Amino acid sequence: MPKPLIIGVDVRDLRLARTGTRTYLEELVKEFKKMNGNGVQFHFLDTDFPVYTGNKKIFKLIEHARYQLWKQLILPIKAFSKNCNVIFCTDNFVPLIHLGYKTIPVFHDAFFFENPENYGRLWLWLYKRTAIPAAKRSPFIVTPTKYAKDQIARYTGIAEKKLVVIYEGPKFLEDHGSRSNTNSIPLDSSYLLHVGTLFKRKNIPALINAFKQIKASGYPKLKLVLAGSFPANSQESDHSLIIDTIENSGLRDQVVLTGYLSDGELALLYKNALMYVFPSTNEGFGIPILEAFKYNLPVLVANNTSLPEVGGDAVLQFNPFDIADMSLKIKSVLDDEHLRKQMADKGRQRLAGFSWEKAALELIEVFRKVV
Secondary structure, three states, X not given: OOOOEEEEEEOHHHHOOOOHHHHHHHHHHHHHHHHOOOOEEEEEXXXXXXXXXXXXXXXXXXXXXXXXXXXXXXXXXXXXXXXXXXXXXXXXXXXXXXXXXXXXXXXXXXXXXXXXXHOOXXXXXXXXXXXXXXXXXXXXXXXXXXXXXXXXXXXXOOOHHXXXXXXXXXXXXXXXXXXXXXXXXXXXXXXXXXXXXOEHHHOHHHHHHHHHHHHHOOOOOOEEEEEEXXXXXXXXXXXXXXXXXXXXXXXXXXXXXXXXXXXXXXXXXXXXXXXXXXXXXXXXXXXXXXXXXXXXXXXXXXOOOOXXXXXXXXXXXXXXXXXXHHHHHHHHHHOOHHHHHHHHHHHHHHHOOOOHHHHHHHHHHHHHHHO
């Protein structure tokens, strides 16, 4: 019998990731576990030490050092001890040293280069000194969209032939019956929905101002639900501007900030929303588009970066820098029940091309090519 392909998957990021990168790793681990033993053997490699996730500067600096120690020493030793053929890391960083294995990183986007002001100087320095050189030593780098691939090639100089596009899937939102954070949301009302951590690039103040224009023209019962928490990193957070925009809009009771939600609570919000609006000015993929398709919602997206690529002909696009255009497009969907149904139907059809099982199978083919 041929020897199985042995893959080491770095799962340390599950201890601290909270956004789409966590979804990416969680969903792939589920699929890899199902595929274990079919000529492929997965080892899920994790640290034996607790990971600091607080905000105290000194402990964050220590955690940076421990992270690099994990990536450049402990992870390689663990992978070597398991006879791994490949180390797969979904958080940009792979080991620089190769102890009989190849490395495959995932670069989700080019945010480090596009918006360096949103990151600490130490983190940027480490990224440029370790993540990029290690990626250049890897036979392939996985990216989630053609848009992300082009941006990464442009900023890093990595050859396009080494960048492999593998689309993501929708998150499986398991409903455990938890409702604590949705009690304040009138689920029997009509509402526009946005889901995601409230980073600056999400362009939420523009969405609030577009909502204000819509309310000024009618729709007395319509609300805007912003589901998600603010990022811990103040450099990336739009907290002050969002709060000020809500106050200045005079719609404090009509704009709902939910904070962090469980999967069950998110499922409930998707299930009862009227439509999904995604005004972001920069995305590497955009998993909420697929989640909204899954719940039969019409989806409106900004006409930039990866969002049109993911949404295809199932989404209605708008200019995220033109509030009048955004509000006009939202109103066109609000006022046309037939259009809402048509968009929901197209969304279901579009969703058929995306799944985590498909992503996992495509990744396995990349691993085989490496070996």
